[in-house]
Amino acid sequence: MAVSLTGRHFLKLLDFTPEEIRYLLDLSADLKAKKHAGEPHRYLEGKNVALIFEKTSTRTRCAFEVGAADLGMHAVYLDPSASQIGKKESIADTARVLGRMFDGIEYRGYGQERVEELAEYAGVPVWNGLTTEFHPTQMIADVLTMEEEFGRDGMRGRKVTFMGDAGNNVGNSLMVVCAKLGIDFCACGPAEQMPDAQLVETCREVAAQTGATITLTPDVDEGVGGASVVYTDIWVSMGESADLWGERIRLLSPYQVTTELMAKAAPDAIFMHCLPSFHDRKTTIGEEVFQKFGLPELEVTDEVFEGPRSRVFDEAENRLHSIKAVMLATLR
Numbered sequence: 001m002a003v004s005l006t007g008r009h010f011l012k013l014l015d016f017t018p019e020e021i022r023y024l025l026d027l028s029a030d031l032k033a034k035k036h037a038g039e040p041h042r043y044l045e046g047k048n049v050a051l052i053f054e055k056t057s058t059r060t061r062c063a064f065e066v067g068a069a070d071l072g073m074h075a076v077y078l079d080p081s082a083s084q085i086g087k088k089e090s091i092a093d094t095a096r097v098l099g100r101m102f103d104g105i106e107y108r109g110y111g112q113e114r115v116e117e118l119a120e121y122a123g124v125p126v127w128n129g130l131t132t133e134f135h136p137t138q139m140i141a142d143v144l145t146m147e148e149e150f151g152r153d154g155m156r157g158r159k160v161t162f163m164g165d166a167g168n169n170v171g172n173s174l175m176v177v178c179a180k181l182g183i184d185f186c187a188c189g190p191a192e193q194m195p196d197a198q199l200v201e202t203c204r205e206v207a208a209q210t211g212a213t214i215t216l217t218p219d220v221d222e223g224v225g226g227a228s229v230v231y232t233d234i235w236v237s238m239g240e241s242a243d244l245w246g247e248r249i250r251l252l253s254p255y256q257v258t259t260e261l262m263a264k265a266a267p268d269a270i271f272m273h274c275l276p277s278f279h280d281r282k283t284t285i286g287e288e289v290f291q292k293f294g295l296p297e298l299e300v301t302d303e304v305f306e307g308p309r310s311r312v313f314d315e316a317e318n319r320l321h322s323i324k325a326v327m328l329a330t331l332r
Helices: 018-037 059-070 091-101 112-122 136-150 169-181 197-210 220-224 242-255 284-293 312-331
Strands: 048-053 074-078 104-108 126-130 159-163 184-188 214-217 229-232 270-273
Touching (some): 018 136, 048 059, 059 074, 059 126, 091 112, 104 112, 104 312, 112 126, 126 136, 126 312, 159 169, 169 184, 184 220, 242 284
Parallel strands (some): 048 074, 048 104, 159 229, 184 214
């Protein structure tokens, strides 16, 4: 039976079947091919979308704005100072106002309950650009990147390992998408930074149906051994206190992705990172952390980040194509 996502919200991948996720991956690949060939694909001409950003972003904003333009839409960006959502106006009221003016609404911000409430009241598709708990558009881009390396459906039975702060929104979402698609997932890090136990149990129930495995381990050798994908993220996320750096460095330094760590993975393993990354001192935060703690590189070394096994910029580009697929699938 043909898949249709018209009118659906895109809030978390637990809401979607493996077949629906496969549909979004194939649509992403098709839109990428059209983009690279210079083939127009203004399938949503005349539609308007609102982009609510309570947390700022480079890749997510650019992907939604360029993607909307490529599809023939007009996008209105609402930054943290431009929207009164939850401040002067309730989330429900904001949703009902914007839903009368726009054909779709993106939200990037804090708790998952905020995007869920937007979706409840908007009357139009709502897309999760990132919440504290989940980052679903990133996952479509990530699996697309993996399949460009290993082939369509080539990840089934392979192992993806998330190193470090595995309980953040990217770690959570990577575990979900792996469970849905039959990909073995490993969270490798300290117990304090592991995914929520209830989410792990839910993913294990999903994995039992798809043939995937879910592993949590503090042991680096066990975690990275045999992995086709080694994935990491920054150690202190946007919105978290800078006071956490000392504790996170203490906990997560053993999980820094180095050339030596990559050598323990599968011979054809690739490195992935959702960005931004503190792989050198060329950022304000990177320099501040170096001055305070003496570490010139944090979650990944520059040698790995810039090395031949890194796919981080393919992954970043694929945010555009995956987000276009989500908007097109839900609006056409």
